[in-house]
Structure formats: structure tokens, C-alpha cells
Amino acid sequence: MNDDKFKLLHRYLDGAITSEELSQLEDLLRTDPDARATLRSLATIDAKWQQFVADNAVGKPTEREFVSRITTRAIPWWLTLSVLAASLIFGAFGWFRAPEQQVTRIELGIARVIRVEGQGSVGKKGIIAERTELYSGDELVMPHGLIELAFRETGVHVIATGPLKLKLNSDQHVLLLEGQVKLVVPPQGVGFVVDTAQRKFVDLGTSFVVSANASGSEVLVLDGQISVGAHDGVSGNLMHEGDFAKFDQEGELKEQREEDLTNAVPELALRATKSGDGSLQGMILGYDESHEIENEVPWEDFIARSLLPLIDTGFREHDCLEAFKQGKQLSFRGIAGAFHKFPDRAGLTPYSPGGGWMTWYHGQVAPPRSGRYRFWGYADNHLLVAINGTPVFEGSRRNSSFKKLGIPRSNNPAFPCLIASAGFASSDWIDLEQEPVQLDILFGEIAGNSTTGLLLVEREGERYEETFWGQPKWPIFLTENPNDKELAELERLVNHLESRIMGSFSISKEAIWKVANEAMPD
Numbered sequence: 001m002n003d004d005k006f007k008l009l010h011r012y013l014d015g016a017i018t019s020e021e022l023s024q025l026e027d028l029l030r031t032d033p034d035a036r037a038t039l040r041s042l043a044t045i046d047a048k049w050q051q052f053v054a055d056n057a058v059g060k061p062t063e064r065e066f067v068s069r070i071t072t073r074a075i076p077w078w079l080t081l082s083v084l085a086a087s088l089i090f091g092a093f094g095w096f097r098a099p100e101q102q103v104t105r106i107e108l109g110i111a112r113v114i115r116v117e118g119q120g121s122v123g124k125k126g127i128i129a130e131r132t133e134l135y136s137g138d139e140l141v142m143p144h145g146l147i148e149l150a151f152r153e154t155g156v157h158v159i160a161t162g163p164l165k166l167k168l169n170s171d172q173h174v175l176l177l178e179g180q181v182k183l184v185v186p187p188q189g190v191g192f193v194v195d196t197a198q199r200k201f202v203d204l205g206t207s208f209v210v211s212a213n214a215s216g217s218e219v220l221v222l223d224g225q226i227s228v229g230a231h232d233g234v235s236g237n238l239m240h241e242g243d244f245a246k247f248d249q250e251g252e253l254k255e256q257r258e259e260d261l262t263n264a265v266p267e268l269a270l271r272a273t274k275s276g277d278g279s280l281q282g283m284i285l286g287y288d289e290s291h292e293i294e295n296e297v298p299w300e301d302f303i304a305r306s307l308l309p310l311i312d313t314g315f316r317e318h319d320c321l322e323a324f325k326q327g328k329q330l331s332f333r334g335i336a337g338a339f340h341k342f343p344d345r346a347g348l349t350p351y352s353p354g355g356g357w358m359t360w361y362h363g364q365v366a367p368p369r370s371g372r373y374r375f376w377g378y379a380d381n382h383l384l385v386a387i388n389g390t391p392v393f394e395g396s397r398r399n400s401s402f403k404k405l406g407i408p409r410s411n412n413p414a415f416p417c418l419i420a421s422a423g424f425a426s427s428d429w430i431d432l433e434q435e436p437v438q439l440d441i442l443f444g445e446i447a448g449n450s451t452t453g454l455l456l457v458e459r460e461g462e463r464y465e466e467t468f469w470g471q472p473k474w475p476i477f478l479t480e481n482p483n484d485k486e487l488a489e490l491e492r493l494v495n496h497l498e499s500r501i502m503g504s505f506s507i508s509k510e511a512i513w514k515v516a517n518e519a520m521p522d
Contacts, residue, residue, distance in 0.1 A: 001034055009039050012187065029190045029205055036190045109133035110171040111151045111158075118145015118162060140166045142179075146468060154189035158182070159468045169195075180211040182222075182469045195231070198251035202227040204238075209469045209502070216248045220502060222414040222469060242413020265452050266496055267338040268489045272345045273328045280439070280479040280515050282330035282361035285321065286343065286351035301446050303356040304382050304401035311405065314389025315362060315440045325351055332361045333486065334478050335377070335443050335455040336505070337493045343449055358382060358444030364436040364516035365479055372429045372460040376474050379453035381446040385427070388438050393427035395455070399446065415471045415503075424503075429460060436516040456505050457513075467504050475511035482507065 008025050011017040017025065028035045113132040120128045120142030128140065128147060140147065142162035150157050153171045160166055164179030173193045174181075185192050185203040192203040194210050196217035201210055206224025211217060219228065225240045230251060239245065246254045285303070309320045328347035343349050343357050351357065367373060375385055375393035383395040384402050394400075394407035408428045415424040445451035456474040458464070464472040482490060490507050497503040 001038055005032075005035060006038075009035070012039070025187060026205055029187050033191070039188045039190075108152060109135040109138075110153070111149050111168060113147060113149050115148040116145070117147075118142055120145065120147065120162070120164065134168055136168060136170050138168045140164060140168070151189070154192060155186040156189040156192050157184040161468060176210055176212045176217075178213055180209065180468075182209045183207065196247075198247045198249065200229045200231055202229065206241075207470075214249075216246065216254070218244070218246045220244045220469075265338040266493060267340050267342075268333075268336065268486075268493060270333040270486055270489060272330055272333065272342065273347065278480045278515050280332035280361050280363045280365065282332055282359055282441075284327040284330060284343065284346040284348045284357060284359050285324040285444075286327075286348050286357040287323075287355035288325045289350045289352050301356075301381070301399060301401045303358050303444065303446070304396075304442075307358060307360075307442065308401060308404070310360075311384070311386070311391060311442075315386065315438075316389070330359060330361070332441070332479055333482075334476050334490070335379070335383070335441075335453045336476055336490065337454075338450065338452050339445070340450040342451075353448050356381070356445045356447045357449075358442060361439070361441040361443075363439060363479075365439045365513040366434060366436045366516065367432045367459075367513050368434075368511055369459070370432065370434045372431050374429050374458050374460075375427045375455065375477070376424050376458060377453065377455040378425055379443060379455075380451050382442060382444045383453055383455065384440075384442040385455070386438075386440040387430065387432075389440070392430055393425075395425040395453075397446075402442075439513075454503070454505065457511065459511070465506065467498065467502075469502065471502075471504060473504050473506040475508040476505045478507075478512050479515050481509055481512060 005028060008017075008021060008028065011021060012025055029039065111134040113128060113130055113134065116128050116130055120140060122128055122132065122134065123137075123139045123141075125138075128142070134140075134149065140160070142160075142164040144162040146159065146161050147164070148157075148159045151171050158174075158181055160179055160181040162179055165177040166179060166181065167175040167177070169175055172189075172191060173195070175195045177197065181194065183192065183194065183203065184207045185205060187205060190203060190205045194201045194203075196210065196212040198212075198217045199219075201208070201219055204225045204227060206226055207222040208224075208226050209220045209222065211219075219226070219239065221239045221241055221243045223241055225238050228237055228239055228245065248254050285307075287303075303324075306320055306323060310318065325348065327343070330346060342359075343351060343353075346359070348357060375395070377383060377393075377395040379395055379397065381397045382400050382402060383393075384391055384405075384407070385393040391402075391405055391407045394402050394405065394409050396402045410426045412424045412426060441455070443453055443455075455477045457477045458472070458474045464474060466472050476490065487507060494504060494507075497505070
């Protein structure tokens with residue numbers, strides 16, 4: 001540790017670090033274990049100095065709320081070390097005060113409970129409660145619910161959900177036997193370890209989620225990077241933002257096959273052909289079963305490519321539709337979950353599965369309020385949204401012909417979405433008034449019967465509930481209120497996504513776009 005490195009650490013603790021220096025600090029902490037240890041030590045000294053000042057300012061110890069990251073400090077680092085040294089000589093924290101001035105200090109643990117939702121216990125000590133001090137060796141057990149805690153010296157912030165069995169080995173090490181934990185690790189906590197029965201996950205300055213149960217463990221990196229290794233001390237592999245890994249009981253990496261994940265998503269039993277005065281109407285398209293589909297290229301996209309002329313004309317010219325067979329008139333019920341049996345339910349069968357199928361929803365809709373909106377979602381394979389004839393969102397898989405349109409799109413790997421390794425796709429912001437616009441939605445499958453999809457919408461400035469790993473629960477895009485049965489189906493899907501795939505959404509009547517009656521084009 002040379003002077004330049006020390007100055008970098010102290011500028012971070014002083015809250016005076018620049019963005020360029022912060023980048024240098026992050027690189028230093030990833031590569032230099034001495035730097036990580038030094039920052040943890042200095043952060044601890046800094047916290048003790050602030051406690052010392054607070055105690056003596058009022059003449060008695062003050063219970064101090066700690067935060068997960070020290071960002072500002074008024075005392076220069078050299079004065080911190082000098083005064084702390086002096087405090088040790090003259091009796092730090094009042095240990096050598098006159099008898100009449102002496103007070104009993106509260107023994108502090110390595111972490112403190114911030115929030116509890118549900119009931120659980122800390123070993124044999126009793127029920128977990130807010131502000132409970134946690135010590136090395138404590139075991140947290142919760143059959144269900146959520147607990148939020150923060151480590152005092154490392155600043156590591158943890159949210160855990162039940163069923164939970166979590167042991168705090170030290171201020172830098174926990175053992176997760178069962179449950180799911182999200183960790184946010186500041187620079188002074190770099191090197192924090194989460195052990196499961198199968199693997200060892202070492203933080204390198206990041207935020208990540210670890211799940212564990214009797215069948216194995218999983219990890220998702222939300223930000224930064226981690227090291228994943230075995231318990232024998234062998235160096236592990238690095239994982240970066242958006243990376244996901246699943247390990248079996250023996251600690252072996254399990255290959256995630258897309259078809260397995262697709263089949264695991266439930267299909268909503270909503271009536272595809274139900275219609276009403278306020279319904280956004282649609283049609284399903286496919287090739288007649290007598291149509292010969294010659295797949296010279298595996299999974300070649302015939303159907304989306306054939307619909308590009310429709311999109312190019314702002315959905316006004318319909319000549320390209322003559323090549324397709326149509327099913328029954330559809331009613332838009334949202335795009336969410338699996339669509340394994342949709343061609344049957346929509347009256348398209350019999351048809352040629354090799355050519356895939358596509359739904360087209362069209363009509364005039366008005367957003368719930370004026371403002372800026374953007375769409376979120378993903379589909380395997382095709383998903384496109386257009387407003388007033390212009391495509392504004394493309395959430396398709398990489399082999400969709402819709403990619404040729406060059407629609408602006410952002411991938412968000414830290415927000416898991418069904419089987420998308422790139423996470424949720426999102427559109428640019430769109431300015432809209434509270435008046436009807438032409439809406440066109442294309443959603444479908446490149447070949448075969450089965451597909452999955454999710455289409456959500458966000459309004460700028462709106463506050464949304466977040467999942468415990470930090471994903472906002474954007475509302476599912478709907479154009480009419482779901483009935484009780486449909487609402488129960490959507491909630492069942494939400495529960496599946498949150499527990500199995502770490503995705504989510506909300507159902508909000510305030511976010512529904514209202515339909516102005518307009519029939520589908522002939």
C-alpha cells in the first residue's frame with residue numbers, strides 16, 4: 001500500500017472522491033486484497049471516530065443508526081487517526097472517565113436487523129425483531145417472510161426471504177442453507193463471502209442474489225462481478241452483470257436449456273376470443289396446413305418476414321395478409337406467461353406449425369394520463385408495439401425478422417425476464433397526451449405451437465413497488481379491467497415468476513389504456 005493508494009481510500013471516506021478516482025478505486029479493490037483489507041479497517045476506524053464524537057458531544061453514549069455506505073464525513077482523515085490515537089491515550093469512549101461520569105455501553109454486534117416482515121428466530125435467543133443486534137455464530141430461521149439487515153463494519157446490506165436458514169459466521173462471511181438473499185456490497189465490504197452447501201460466492205464489489213435449498217443453489221449477478229468457487233480453496237470463475245448460474249447437489253453447474261424454462265412457465269386459461277364493447281380486437285394468422293414450409297435454415301423466420309410490408313405501410317396496406325389463414329376474432333387479454341395452446345384456443349388449428357403463428361391487435365387506445373411512457377418485456381419469438389403506425393418497441397428474440405427494422409431497444413440483464421438471457425428489453429420514452437392513438441401489437445411464434453411473452457408499461461415519474469432484489473413491478477399492459485377469474489390467473493403467474501424466475505409485474509387498474517371502439521381491418 002503506497003501513498004497514492006492510501007490517499008485514494010481516504011478521499012473515498014472523506015466523500016471527496018471524483019468519478020475518475022472512484023473508477024480507479026474500484027479497479028484497485030478488485031485486484032488488491034491489501035487494499036480491500038485496509039479500506040475495511042479505515043472504514044471501521046472512521047465509524048468509531050464518528051461514534052466517539054457523537055458520544056462526547058452529548059456527554060453520554062448515543063445509540064447510533066448505521067448505514068450501508070459512508071459517503072460524507074467532515075473530519076479530515078489525518079485528524080481522524082490523530083484524535084483516535086489521542087482518545088486511546090486519554091481514555092476512549094469514557095472508559096477512564098471519573099466514576100460519576102461513567103456509563104454502561106451497549107454491546108454492539110456485527111450486524112443489526114433493520115426490518116422484519118413475518119416471524120422468525122435467532123437461534124435460541126428468541127424472536128427476530130427490528131433493531132435486534134446480531135453476533136458471530138447467530139443463526140436466523142424464518143419459515144416465511146422477509147428480513148433486512150446491515151453489517152456494521154463492512155457496510156454490507158442484506159435482504160433475505162423465507163423459508164430461510166442463514167448463519168452469520170463473521171462480518172465478512174455468511175452460510176446460506178436455505179432461502180434467498182440479495183446483497184449490496186460497498187467498496188469497504190469487497191471480499192464478502194456467501195457459502196452454500198454447493199458453492200462459495202465471493203463478492204468483488206457488486207450486488208447479487210443467491211438462492212439455496214436441498215436440490216442445489218443459484219446465483220444471479222445484478223451489478224459488478226463475483227467469483228464463484230468450490231469449498232476446497234480452488235480459484236473460482238468470474239461472473240458479471242446479468243450472469244445466472246444454477247448448481248446441483250454436487251456443486252456441478254446445471255445447463256439451463258431454454259425449452260425447459262419455457263415449459264415451466266404456466267399458461268393462463270383466459271378466453272382468447274372473449275370480446276366486448278371496450279375490447280381491443282385482434283386476429284391470429286398462420287399458414288394453412290397444406291402450405292409447404294421448407295426450412296432450409298433451422299428456425300428460419302417466415303411469418304414475421306412476410307408481415308414486414310404491413311409494418312412498413314403503417315399497418316394500412318393489408319395485401320400481405322392474403323397468404324395466411326385466419327382464426328377467430330380475438331380480444332386482447334394482455335401478453336403474459338406461456339402460450340402453448342394458443343393456436344387451438346384462438347381457432348387457428350388445423351394449420352402448419354412449421355411456419356409459426358402471429359397475433360395482430362389493432363385499435364384506438366388512450367393512455368390513462370398524459371406523460372412519457374415506455375414499454376418493457378420480452379417474447380420468444382416475436383413482440384412489436386407500434387403507435388400511430390410507427391414501431392416504438394421491439395422485444396423479440398434475436399432470430400426474429402423484426403430485428404431488421406432497427407427499432408431502438410435497451411437490454412437490462414439485471415432484470416430477469418422469462419428465458420431472456422439479456423433480461424427485460426425496454427423502449428425509448430414516448431410522449432403521449434390523454435387522447436386516442438392508433439395501437440398495433442404483433443406477438444407470435446417463429447415455428448411450432450409454444451411461445452412465452454410479457455408486455456409491461458411504465459409511466460415516467462410513477463413510483464412502483466420493487467421486488468426484494470430491486471426490480472420495479474411495472475404494470476402489465478392491459479386495455480380493460482380483468483375480471484375476478486382473470487385477476488386470480490395473473491396473480492398466480494406473478495407468484496410463479498417471483499419464486500421461480502425472479503421476474504415480476506403488477507396488475508393496476510390505474511394503468512389501463514382505454515379502447516376507443518374501432519373494428520379490425522378487413
